[in-house]
Amino acid sequence: MLLAAALLAALALITWQVVSHGALTAVDDRLGGGRPAPVPQFLSDLGGLPAAGTTAALCAAVAAWRARRQRWLPPAVAAAALAAAGAVVVPLKAWTARTGPDGLPLGDYPGYYPSGHAATAAVAYGCAALLLGAAARLAVRRLLAATAAVLNGAVGTGLVACGYHWPLDVVASWCLSGALLCAVAAALRRCS
Known part of the structure; x- marks a missing residue:
């Protein structure tokens, strides 16, 4: 839980920097502001609910099918985490009302910070790795974790390269x- 606390502290620090237009936002100014292109667009789309959510749902179904007891609990925990991400991201977007790299508001959405696509991808692909790796050997768990990390790095890179989000939006997510x-x-360790 020390890692979770450190991550939440980092989120609070980044949020403070975004709201107060602090020194970290100068990094965003230097690194953000790309333009849509086919490959970055594809990578950023991997963070949407159709791709990431479907992957998480399929992995949850496989994990439930493989489990001998408490079949519903691991997928329910993963679904709750995905819902919790949205429950935090949407109010933060409304509160910060951060404009995008193009200087404009995000259309019908209240703001760019934090990135919903990056949060969806990180939770969905992370949960998929945790669910599939629950009963796997260490080498398989490491491969799943590395795959999730690479996918999330690709999504974040695509979002920034297309100019859809500032780098801090992605890091905060x-x-x-x-x-x-x-x-x-x-939770998965407790129910195994």
């Missing part, structure tokens, strides 16, 4: 999602 994944891992 990763901090939030990492804390949620710590809770999911703890």
